[in-house]
Amino acid sequence: MKFLIHLIAESEVGQHVQEIACLERKEHRLEEVGLALREAKKLLGAIQQRMVEQQVEEYLETQRSCPHCGRARGLKGNHTVTFQTLFGNLELCSPRTDSREVQLYLNPEAEHYLDWFHLTMRLTVMGQYAKGLDTTQERRQEILKSLESVKHYLWHGNVVRARDKLEDLHGILDHEGIAGESGQKLRKALDEFDTYVVVNEALIPNYGERWRNEEAIATGFVESAVNQIVSKRFSKKQQMQWTKKGAHLVLQMRTQVLDERLEDIFRDWYPDFRTKPESEIKQAA
Numbered sequence: 001m002k003f004l005i006h007l008i009a010e011s012e013v014g015q016h017v018q019e020i021a022c023l024e025r026k027e028h029r030l031e032e033v034g035l036a037l038r039e040a041k042k043l044l045g046a047i048q049q050r051m052v053e054q055q056v057e058e059y060l061e062t063q064r065s066c067p068h069c070g071r072a073r074g075l076k077g078n079h080t081v082t083f084q085t086l087f088g089n090l091e092l093c094s095p096r097t098d099s100r101e102v103q104l105y106l107n108p109e110a111e112h113y114l115d116w117f118h119l120t121m122r123l124t125v126m127g128q129y130a131k132g133l134d135t136t137q138e139r140r141q142e143i144l145k146s147l148e149s150v151k152h153y154l155w156h157g158n159v160v161r162a163r164d165k166l167e168d169l170h171g172i173l174d175h176e177g178i179a180g181e182s183g184q185k186l187r188k189a190l191d192e193f194d195t196y197v198v199v200n201e202a203l204i205p206n207y208g209e210r211w212r213n214e215e216a217i218a219t220g221f222v223e224s225a226v227n228q229i230v231s232k233r234f235s236k237k238q239q240m241q242w243t244k245k246g247a248h249l250v251l252q253m254r255t256q257v258l259d260e261r262l263e264d265i266f267r268d269w270y271p272d273f274r275t276k277p278e279s280e281i282k283q284a285a
């Protein structure tokens with residue numbers, strides 16, 4: 001006798017049938033009546049895997065387009081994530097999308113700006129390439145001056161003029177026939193920077209105006225503080241030294257506290273843990 005077990009997932013687009021297991025019973029013995037513990041665990045694990053995969057696939061399908069502009073979200077690749085469940089850990093394939101969409105979702109009413117530090121770092125790198133170009137000193141100075149003009153226009157939020165200057169730089173490199181390793185690197189950097197500016201155009205404000213109004217234009221001080229704390233905690237001389245696993249767990253707990261989910265998670269683990277007041281239960285219902 002064979003028992004075929006299928007999982008049927010119904011959604012708005014129809015049904016999706018997957019075979020979960022095939023159990024066979026050849027002998028009529030008492031120990032083969034029903035499910036063995038090993039089979040039950042394997043069966044539950046398979047059902048959990050298929051259910052989670054279907055749920056994740058349906059969710060990702062709803063997230064393929066940006067809710068703000070309707071355009072398809074760009075993928076940066078895929079990576080494997082481990083999802084912990086009551087029936088064991090599951091390995092799932094997760095696409096990497098632009099993290100900006102997560103920020104907009106979490107804080108839709110907040111002001112989102114491109115960090116000025118990130119712009120200037122790219123321009124600094126291009127300046128180093130320009131200094132190493134195989135051309136005359138006058139031509140190198142002209143290119144460096146054009147890069148300063150790009151920086152000036154971006155500082156005042158003038159993306160159009162900044163892109164015009166980037167195009168002029170390409171023209172200088174092509175007209176002068178500047179080759180060599182530095183020339184190739186500068187051309188590539190100019191192309192990448194132009195794409196970077198176009199993609200983030202909506203996030204480039206008038207930095208000069210914000211600076212004069214004593215408003216934030218960069219998050220360097222935040223990154224510096226985080227790096228300082230992390231470096232200190234990972235130092236071998238620190239008595240209560242962090243490990244990578246410990247730091248990861250601390251961040252998870254901190255996130256759960258901020259999301260106000262920590263108490264519910266404890267209650268799932270320990271059902272008798274600080275039961276909710278009856279008023280909250282009625283309100284949730």
